[in-house]
Amino acid sequence: MTSPAFDYAPLLPPGLPQPAVRWTGLAKYSFVGGNNDPEQVPVDGLIEAVNAVLKREGRTLATYGLASGPQGYRPLREFLSAKLKRDAGITATADDIMIVSGSLQALDLVNQTLLSRGDTVIVEQETYQGALNRLTRLGVSAIGVPLDGEGMRLDVLASTLADLKARGIRPKYIYTIPTVQNPTGTILPESRRAEMLKLSLQYGVPIFEDDCYADLIWDGKRPPAIHAMAKNGGVIHIGSFSKSIAPALRVGFIVAPWEMMSRMLALKTDAGSGALEQMVLAEYCAPHFTTHVPKLTRGLRRKLDTLMEALNEQFGTAAEFADPKGGIFLWVKLPDNVDTLKLYQAALKAGVAINPGPEWSTNKGHSGSRLRLCFASPSEQQIREGVAVLADVCRKEFGVPVRIANVEKRA
């Protein structure tokens, strides 16, 4: 550039998010993000699938949407129709399903269809950061309902809805991750699901069910989806292949009644989600999904065991957590004096990336000493080493954990 740089600043509208900083690579010990186990990507199966489907249908790539229409590649929707019935009890035809570019696009489409600035929604008090950030950017108020070991507390949901109604506020939806909740890992029992549906009907507030992690349950047993239990179309259900196959394939889906689907289709102006990824997933999953997933979850369970062992060893009683029944993350409570936002900064400098609790919660007080650790991506050795470094950093910054278990062990 030989002239003064063009100045875009006067052209930027108010309210933009902070600019990104230059990407400098992943942390050495990365316990963040929905990244999965590289050893468990079914590479051979995907290669076989892509060869078969491209040989048979490669020419259809010349047409946007492969001539399957704007809801996405029909064979993938047909696979999902069967899978959702089998695993989640959901009755949905291919026409009730829309393929999207990851469940994040599902969040965007549901939000764009229902939300305006100033609206209110109900969420679990600890919930997915990507959902919370979207609501903040949209200027929507997210009311958090606390969780216990069985997921969202329905007594508090009931009182929250009653309280909002008394104030003349009708929330636009109840957003829930009922099956392997993010970040707490809880599974909402069927009775609570029924109770949530009752409240949804009573107050005319739809349920937005995010089932992204539901495939990753150790024993494969799960309650029916809330969508499956609803009788009136008042549940919008979303899911993803990111956790069950591979996150870099950006493929998720929405199950919704036509009244909502037709609105979301009008807002999905991207000329379709990536077709090759849809084709490969349909071809691979139809024969292999049910054998791949248990193999994947056995590996994840081993990594979780390693993580819990490492935490016990390095943090002793200073780290409290429940043993989740599935998923890729562990929600950990440290002593009250630990500020995980500060721990996050210090740990990152030492090469360890963690998710500080306040970024995953509407209750900054409750979550201030909590953190989320994702265990699918690092190797078992990286998990052990990373937790050791994290304990060192935490000890230097906050004086806990006091007891150094591994030194005692050496004695």
Next chain:
Amino acid sequence: MTSPAFDYAPLLPPGLPQPAVRWTGLAKYSFVGGNNDPEQVPVDGLIEAVNAVLKREGRTLATYGLASGPQGYRPLREFLSAKLKRDAGITATADDIMIVSGSLQALDLVNQTLLSRGDTVIVEQETYQGALNRLTRLGVSAIGVPLDGEGMRLDVLASTLADLKARGIRPKYIYTIPTVQNPTGTILPESRRAEMLKLSLQYGVPIFEDDCYADLIWDGKRPPAIHAMAKNGGVIHIGSFSKSIAPALRVGFIVAPWEMMSRMLALKTDAGSGALEQMVLAEYCAPHFTTHVPKLTRGLRRKLDTLMEALNEQFGTAAEFADPKGGIFLWVKLPDNVDTLKLYQAALKAGVAINPGPEWSTNKGHSGSRLRLCFASPSEQQIREGVAVLADVCRKEFGVPVRIANVEKRA
């Protein structure tokens, strides 16, 4: 559903677009959309590429963004860096390039970064419908500058900018498709590009250069990109693999200075664009792009010849058009009494899909008797049959074409 259906209507915010109607398949004779020639999808090459890249790097699919960071798969950005230099004269490193999910996401990101409701932008009077629709939805005023046989008229651009300035309005950008303009097929000469840059500097209005069709020029010769001629970073350049490889692969890109890139990255909250498609494109294009594209354009040129012959045969002098130097569409003028919005409706009933001019123009009067015909997707036989059906419909509805050339031929 055994209960009354949940009623979402009271929850919908104002200003939503009309709901979609159920998809009923492609028209028998489809002259719409950026669909390409199915015979020209390089299926064997893509299969070879996907096998190689998945064998080598398939495990990286376990990580969002393949650990290439949020700007997309690095080898694809490196291919683009070399390709843009070679073909368009653009100097851009991999760090100056962001991969996006089709050029539509590029439009969205640039718009989100620069536009607020009530803003003004300058566009070519006839331009891409997807760009116009986005501006309408954003509540942005699009001022159309008329085109002639060499693209945007720079005298009118100059007077438009002066006029807006006199009214205290600084447009947010000048959106142009300079190289195979959509829908007119014109190519802006280098001298006009230089003039546009001068005006951009003078008025402090950046240029938004959409080069989506620039690969599809019959003789492969093109002026340098406006981005290549700029010295100050005042041009945002976007492109796509939709036209050169396959539209169902949703992969486009943005070249922009970091000041804009960092803003767009902050708004790209989709956890990355589809990785498999990026990987396959990088692997295929590096060795094959320069041999594939001339083969593709030769086929497109043949189809264009067929279309122009069919129009001459069926419409005679009633259909006026220039012979474009590249692309996948022909911009056709019918007699003034033909209303192409009405023709569109009638033709669709007869199985022929066309793009009515007013949907591709800011000047409904000028475009009312014009239409866009895309020729890449239908076969040569379909082109001939479809144009014959279109002529029949047009004759029934509007009394033109009067002369029936093919009947004369039979005599």
